[in-house]
Amino acid sequence: MKRRGGLLAFPYAVWMILFTVVPMLLVVWFALTDEDGLPTVGNFIRLWDYGAVFGRSLGLAAVSTVICLLIGYPLAYVLSRETDAMRNTAMLLIMLPMWINILLRTYAWMSILENSGLLNQLLSFLRLPALHIINTPSAVALGMVYNYLPFMVLPVLTVITKIDDSVVEAAQDLGGSQATVFRRVILPLSLPGVLSGITMVFVPAVSTFIISKLLGGGKSMLLGDLIEMQFLGNTYNPYLGSAISLVMMVIVLISMALMNRFGEGEEEVMGL
Amino acid sequence: MKHSRVPGRVLQGFIAVFLYAPILVLIVFSFNATKSRVKFEGFTLDWYAKLFEDRQVLSALYLTLVLAVLSALAATVIGTVSAIGLHNMKRRPRKALLALNNIPVVNPDIITGVSLMLVFLLCVSFLRSLGLRAGLGFTTLLLAHVTFNIPYVILSVMPKLRQLSRNTYEAALDLGANPFQAYRRVILPEIMPGVVSGAIIAFTMSIDDFLISYFTTGTSVQTLPMVIYAMTRKRISPEINALSTLMFLTVLVLLIVINILQSRDQKEKERRFRAVS
Structure with missing residues (x-):
């Protein structure tokens, strides 16, 4: 094909600069200025006051990511050993809840986790002590695991399914026990899927505010x-807001860079 | 190699319950006779009736659909044309633009939302200083949705373009087509599956979006997810359960239809293939 058609991308380049690059630059600009438009680093100094929020956000996102990995990896492994038809059905069933708006999925957990909610009704029916979960960090972590678990299962499952059967058989023929084959062959080969799973869970978990609003009851900000x-709140301060956004962006970039460093390649991960 | 399938089955069952129990709860309580979210006290369809009388919900639904159709359409046109342009570019500028393309995809939604909000607010205050009436609303929503949809269209069209043989376009030219005809009659049909799936992804992303809309709209224009958000804050009406049930059923029916169509398409292709060979 001739190289002239590149001009067709020109309107797109303009659009992306106007609505992606300029907005990002504005965030940086706002983060580094005050109400009078004067340059300052005061917004970043004020961030120290919110150290607890940063700690809680990173901590909860990390905990949820680990739980997703601990549940999601074994599930993906078990599903990879099923027949094609069974596995496709399972993938569809895992994706189906993602088609429901996150607000509704999270809202559903409110009525389950409430103090007089369905979970505690079930527990008292079984003569077990009631649990106080709603409006605690545990409820927020549970909401994160529920909403983002598919993002862990799908990339891992895609990668494990692609592993060539003959590689596994060769390892078995060479005398590897089931545990050895898993540890020395399947686990290393599935690492790219695990790494993209980790970023795909961690990034939305560290930036959510819906889950903490609905399940954390405003206590775990x-x-x-x-x-x-x-x-959008009462304390309108886009300068401080931009500084927080900038730091969040840096956190996200660092976590993605780390993951990319460990696992090269493997771009098509969303099993869509 | 022998090993028990029981632990695997237990795990699958556990996850199935975990994933679907909340949805089941939502559906069951949409038929609850009282407003209680935790005790089932008789069957009723009242909440569905109420839902269809709720003007706020209906107008939000209408707005959401209009927004999704318009933004998916715009993003599909812009995205497809740009993908062709990108495909024809030299390697280096293409890589730079594709890196740009990834920004809205990997950025957390909340940051895309607030950064667009800053730009729109600046534009609004500029227009107001010129004495014009301006504010956040449908236009800013549409611009925001087109912006976050374009990358998905490009990502689904680019692979199709890469699969294309270089000779296809030149063959069309040799056979007397002008470049426009060659694109419309030869290239476009070839990449159509990518264009269609890009449009579908854009449409669903737009319908599902809450965060970016939340930051880029004004007080008067509300999409369905925003109405749902307001409802969850008030924690009262089982209308929201009725709404979720209907949305879940819509998705379910759509997925089943798509699956049936795909398998029929597959069979049709196999039949033709056999007829040819």
């Missing part, structure tokens, strides 16, 4: 809540 408050 996260970074997302903090940003939302600065832009």
